[in-house]
Amino acid sequence: MPLILTNRQITTILHTLSSAELTRFTAALTAAFVALSTQPASVQQPLRTSLTTANGGTSLCMPAAFDGVTAIKTVALGPGHPPRGTLTLYSSATGELEAMLNAEEITGFRTALASLLLLQRRHATPGLEVRRVAVFGTGKQAEWAVRLLLKMFPGVGVTVVGRGTSGEVLQKLPAALGFECCVIGRAEDGSEEELEVLLAEVDAVFCCTPSCEPLFPMQWLRIEERPVYVSLIGSYKAHMVEVAPELLKATGVTVVVDSAKACLSEAGEVIQAGLDASQLVEIGAIFNTGAAAVVEGSCIFKCVGLGVMDLATGREITRIARDRGVGVNVDNFDG
Known part of the structure; x- marks a missing residue:
């Protein structure tokens, strides 16, 4: 079932990473970078889409698909305000939502x-x-x-x-x-x-x-x-x-x-x-x-x-959150 993680929960996870957990993040990012450079067909990642709002703000959308996961990060940058956004992870095979994460700390x-x-x-x-x-x-x-x-x-x-x-x-x-x-x-x-x-x-x-x-x-x-x-x-x-x-x-x-x-x-x-x-x-x-x-x-x-960086990072955060019992699992999300 989908896991929902707030900014505070993600911040706590990232601030308390063990050496082994941090190594998992470095390995995941390295694998994503290597795949992007050596097997580009394995990473679907269009350039980010950007739009400027009427009040001068900027909104960004960064999709990516790699290793069985599809990720979409959206970020809104309002004038005079810190960036805010979300990262959603889906199963590339079934299209099911796997997790929704606040993206403030992830970037x-x-x-x-x-x-x-x-x-x-x-x-x-x-x-x-x-x-x-x-x-x-x-x-x-x-x-x-x-x-x-x-x-x-x-x-x-x-x-x-x-x-x-x-x-x-x-x-x-x-x-x-x-x-x-x-x-x-x-x-x-x-x-x-x-x-x-x-x-x-x-x-x-x-x-x-x-x-x-x-x-x-x-x-x-x-x-x-x-x-x-x-x-x-x-x-x-x-x-x-x-x-x-x-x-x-x-x-x-x-x-x-x-x-x-x-x-x-x-x-x-x-x-x-x-x-x-x-x-x-x-x-x-x-x-x-x-x-x-x-x-x-x-x-x-x-x-x-890059979107694939968000994908790799979001997936590791989700795994750690599930291991720690952190976040809200949404039952029957598609029901």
Whole structure:
């Protein structure tokens, strides 16, 4: 019978994942990425449908079918309001509804986790260890990047970069996170100089904002001196960019994407850099080459978000919820 899960129930599940449960999520996302790159016929996933409402809001619909499951996620972004949405899972064989999930936490969680898959492999490679990370943003995407960084990389130093004063930035982050970080308020005196020093020292940068202009000068990363990992997960439209498009064309930089087709249609940095499919490497293709495959040198991971990511994540959440006895089972839903 269908299982209904609220935002609070899903949040509790994701905040209390065991190491074994988190490993199941990473395995599910990896399998979905590999299938998308190596067996594209096994994944039915049209590009997302977007519409603009009369009040300037945006509504998105992201369908996908893979491994016996059909998933449809809908998201509504009203002006001045946080994103809200639902994820429904169906049996591809019978069409029966299997689960309906609140999607508020799912998007941030699955995107952040996807962006950490490559970094996890780099961390296990001598010379590419992750010791310090900068996270731009104070919203849900940034929150999940911080949560998962601290869970998957014990001892890593995290610096959150946000607009306003340090106090204002700290107010936007859940106090329950329980991590220590040096927050840089970009409106404070000397903050740009402090940010430049920070970016010259970090091993990875996570950009989690819907920005329409670069968040920092690309020279501050000093990629000609050392390998840096940059994750771009906040921008999702052609006019949005979190870094200078020129960074994607810099010597020695490998651009990895969740989907070449999707990024060539939706990723502002990729589009404005004038890249084509031959200059992009899908993450699934990397994982398909072996468990030890890693991108050496500087790497940019661009993720616009895919329906199959929601499918894989939603299915694992549903399995864990059933194991824990969480949620409401609806009897005779089709009756």
